[in-house]
Amino acid sequence: MKRRLRKIICVAAAAALIFSMTACGGGSSIKSDLSMAPSVEKYLEKVDHEYSYNIAKTLAYDETYLSNDLGWRTAGSDAEHKAADYLAGEMEGLGLEDVEKVPVTVDKWQFNDASLTVEGTKIDIMPASYATNGTDKNGITAEIVDVGNGFAADYEGKDLKGKIALAGVDQWNVAWIDQYMNEAALHGAAAIVTYDTGGYATYSDDMINMQDVCSKDVIPCVSISKNQYKELAEAIKSGNSQATLKVDNIMEPDKGTSYNVIGKIKGKSSDQQIIVSGHYDVYFNGFQDDSCAIGLVLGMAKAMKDSEYTPENDIVFVAHGSEEWGATGSQFDWTTGAWEMINHAHPEWAGKTIAMINFELPAFYDGMEESQISCVPEFASIVKNFVESSGLAASPANDIYPKGISSTSVDTNCLEDGVSYRASGVPYFINIPGTQDGDKGWMQQRYHTVADDKDTYSEDVMTTNLNTYGSLAIYLDQTPALPLDLTATCDDLDEALNEDMAKAAGADSTAYKTAVSNLRNAAEGWNKKIADINDRYEKAVSDGEPEETLQAIREEGKALNKKTLEAFKYVQDHFIGIILTSDVVVKHLAYQSNIELISGVTAALEKGDLSNEDEKSGALDIAWNINGGAEFGYYNFSPETCKASENTLLEKTNKGNIFWGTGKGSELADTKDATLSILEKAATVEKGGKATYEKELSIYGKALKQQQNGLKNTMAAETKAMGELNEMLK
Numbered sequence: 001m002k003r004r005l006r007k008i009i010c011v012a013a014a015a016a017l018i019f020s021m022t023a024c025g026g027g028s029s030i031k032s033d034l035s036m037a038p039s040v041e042k043y044l045e046k047v048d049h050e051y052s053y054n055i056a057k058t059l060a061y062d063e064t065y066l067s068n069d070l071g072w073r074t075a076g077s078d079a080e081h082k083a084a085d086y087l088a089g090e091m092e093g094l095g096l097e098d099v100e101k102v103p104v105t106v107d108k109w110q111f112n113d114a115s116l117t118v119e120g121t122k123i124d125i126m127p128a129s130y131a132t133n134g135t136d137k138n139g140i141t142a143e144i145v146d147v148g149n150g151f152a153a154d155y156e157g158k159d160l161k162g163k164i165a166l167a168g169v170d171q172w173n174v175a176w177i178d179q180y181m182n183e184a185a186l187h188g189a190a191a192i193v194t195y196d197t198g199g200y201a202t203y204s205d206d207m208i209n210m211q212d213v214c215s216k217d218v219i220p221c222v223s224i225s226k227n228q229y230k231e232l233a234e235a236i237k238s239g240n241s242q243a244t245l246k247v248d249n250i251m252e253p254d255k256g257t258s259y260n261v262i263g264k265i266k267g268k269s270s271d272q273q274i275i276v277s278g279h280y281d282v283y284f285n286g287f288q289d290d291s292c293a294i295g296l297v298l299g300m301a302k303a304m305k306d307s308e309y310t311p312e313n314d315i316v317f318v319a320h321g322s323e324e325w326g327a328t329g330s331q332f333d334w335t336t337g338a339w340e341m342i343n344h345a346h347p348e349w350a351g352k353t354i355a356m357i358n359f360e361l362p363a364f365y366d367g368m369e370e371s372q373i374s375c376v377p378e379f380a381s382i383v384k385n386f387v388e389s390s391g392l393a394a395s396p397a398n399d400i401y402p403k404g405i406s407s408t409s410v411d412t413n414c415l416e417d418g419v420s421y422r423a424s425g426v427p428y429f430i431n432i433p434g435t436q437d438g439d440k441g442w443m444q445q446r447y448h449t450v451a452d453d454k455d456t457y458s459e460d461v462m463t464t465n466l467n468t469y470g471s472l473a474i475y476l477d478q479t480p481a482l483p484l485d486l487t488a489t490c491d492d493l494d495e496a497l498n499e500d501m502a503k504a505a506g507a508d509s510t511a512y513k514t515a516v517s518n519l520r521n522a523a524e525g526w527n528k529k530i531a532d533i534n535d536r537y538e539k540a541v542s543d544g545e546p547e548e549t550l551q552a553i554r555e556e557g558k559a560l561n562k563k564t565l566e567a568f569k570y571v572q573d574h575f576i577g578i579i580l581t582s583d584v585v586v587k588h589l590a591y592q593s594n595i596e597l598i599s600g601v602t603a604a605l606e607k608g609d610l611s612n613e614d615e616k617s618g619a620l621d622i623a624w625n626i627n628g629g630a631e632f633g634y635y636n637f638s639p640e641t642c643k644a645s646e647n648t649l650l651e652k653t654n655k656g657n658i659f660w661g662t663g664k665g666s667e668l669a670d671t672k673d674a675t676l677s678i679l680e681k682a683a684t685v686e687k688g689g690k691a692t693y694e695k696e697l698s699i700y701g702k703a704l705k706q707q708q709n710g711l712k713n714t715m716a717a718e719t720k721a722m723g724e725l726n727e728m729l730k
Helices: 037-046 049-061 078-094 177-186 226-237 287-306 336-345 347-351 377-388 418-423 441-445 459-478 487-495 499-505 509-542 547-575 589-607 619-623 626-636 639-647 672-686 694-729
Strands: 019-022 029-032 097-118 140-146 164-169 191-196 221-224 242-265 273-279 314-320 353-358 373-375 428-431 576-579 583-586
Touching: 029 037, 037 287, 037 459, 049 078, 049 287, 049 459, 078 097, 078 242, 078 287, 078 314, 097 221, 097 336, 140 226, 164 177, 164 226, 177 191, 177 639, 191 226, 191 242, 221 226, 242 287, 242 336, 273 287, 273 336, 273 459, 287 314, 287 459, 314 336, 336 347, 336 418, 347 353, 347 547, 353 418, 353 459, 353 547, 373 377, 377 428, 377 459, 377 487, 418 428, 428 459, 487 509, 487 547, 499 509, 499 589, 499 694, 509 547, 509 694, 547 576, 547 694, 576 589, 583 589, 589 619, 589 626, 589 694, 619 626, 619 672, 626 639, 626 672, 639 672, 672 694
Parallel strands: 140 164, 164 191, 191 221, 273 314, 273 353, 353 428
Antiparallel strands: 019 029, 097 242, 140 242, 242 314, 373 428, 576 583
16 A cells, blocks of 8 residues: 545435334444334344454464464465465355355465574564565675665665665655665665664554565565664674575465455345455554454354345455555556456456445544545445435444544545456445554554554444444445436536636636536436435335335336446546546546646746745745656656656556556656756755756746646547446436
8 A cells, every 4th residue: 555525315215114223233223214224223233343353363363374473464375375265164154155265366475484684793683575586595695784765865885786775764755665675776786674764663663664565576675673773783883784684485476376255145136246345465463454354344244144134135245365465566566356356357246236345444443533434426425325314324332433423425545455346347435444543643653564453453443333334235235226426426527627727728628517517417317317216115115015016126226227337437437547546536637736736846947946945835845746746756766766666657668567557547747857957956056056947947848738738638538428428327
């Protein structure tokens, strides 16, 4: 993982009876007049957080399912395979049907062991290895050289050929691990040992941090703690710099098999399905990320089975492998198991899955006043209706969230398995994990460290999530027509338009706005069809109509759902883009962002402002944000290093190896030469010299026109696509 109220659809009217219910799942109560309320009540009575906790504890701490003394259960590893067997057995024990370990191809990575020793000292460290090649059994014996922050300038005057680089890294604020590693390789280092100077692993100086590597496999790359670095630094200072690094890694590109473990509660029909999922691969012990998620998935399955719930549609419980990492040489190297599942193992799922509910870090409490649900924008109205109107959302267990569950959802991002399914046309929800643990938050303190442990477990948060998402799954299952609101797509398209910028680029904003308006009318008409089916179904239940009548209405819903999902897939293909790998946006926003930034840099250069006290308005204060922040690498690393990172991001340089990023990127602004030149001149100015910027202004001017052309063409394509989607909805 890298870094980091819409209109309501009236789904149902009156039902036959009003149920006022109290369930034992954490003292939860619901009041609902919907036809699925009794099923929700029975489910809540059977919720058992202790079962979920025990699953999580087994996955996180049973050495049978871990690769080494630090933990680890990675893509295609023996530990992952053993855990898959365990999960399949657990699913069978719950009485799930069609239990299967679905094999998918990944780049195998198995980290068995590592050691770092220094001659003449007692230092004997077990580093954590990134997804890079290891050493032979004798290891690499060479001088270990402290290169400070690991930037290009830190290598000046140092001979690293055949040696081991030792670098402090900050992957939160400065750069990802791939740039530190590639910089070391560029200078001839045989391996690199890193430690965190800030950003991640701030829980204590004993923390070792691990992330996905997002790079080609170039040299062994390992991580140690800050305190372990201090030992090494003292040894080097004392003249003991001869070190031996041994890394026992098995790396087999395209030869690994990861298993996505599935089990079902079969519905009255298998024409449609709901997926409930988490991932079971981990760094370290991974108690919250993501062993607790698998506990939650199986806990939902258990409560449904124990309550004898018979769904209308298949409910498929999935434990995904290879989420943390699964592909070499890609900026998109996470959620590989899920990508392979929906694209190669079960591509037919994309046309029949009415919703996916995915989980990450689902049992940690950080003092949040409200529980929040994240979802694709088109599901925001379901969240609002589920929380405010359905009466099915139980109160948080023991008031763990004093303000209850928020009816305002949060948009999803691209940092978990849902993004792979979304790209293939599956709409989804995900819990919002509690991540604000202390001043710097869970992500900076505990994420991907040994501090992700069982001491962070909250039974009230786990129970709340079991209650909330189990009830939501039943609500979705029992609603004949999927309330997926495409007016939310129109909202995003409207909000993405900058008319002044479009006009300057020669884009036809009038045609764009007209297309949005027409699409909104069609989407509102579609919503009425959805509401009509669901209203008629609830009334039929209330009136005691025969099963034949109810089934006929459900069949209407299925037919409409098929077209709704086709429309959602069309939205993903034609309107959804990314800025680098962090932000999921309307496609043309990547160009608008660059245009704004380039214009800002140009204005600053014309004034001769390179960097100002506000650190926001100078040319160099702005330029690093270009291309979603990719330009920042050039401030610290060699051009060759930055180019290597860029090549893993783009389809033209990494075809077939960017997974869910395929078709989502934009043409990057070609401004790096200007940025590098300004950096050089800034050094001159700092020493009292003078500089002019005609060359740089020329480069930015050309890049501006390039990005304006991209904006114009992308908006034209979006306008055309809106017309086509409008016709689909008619």
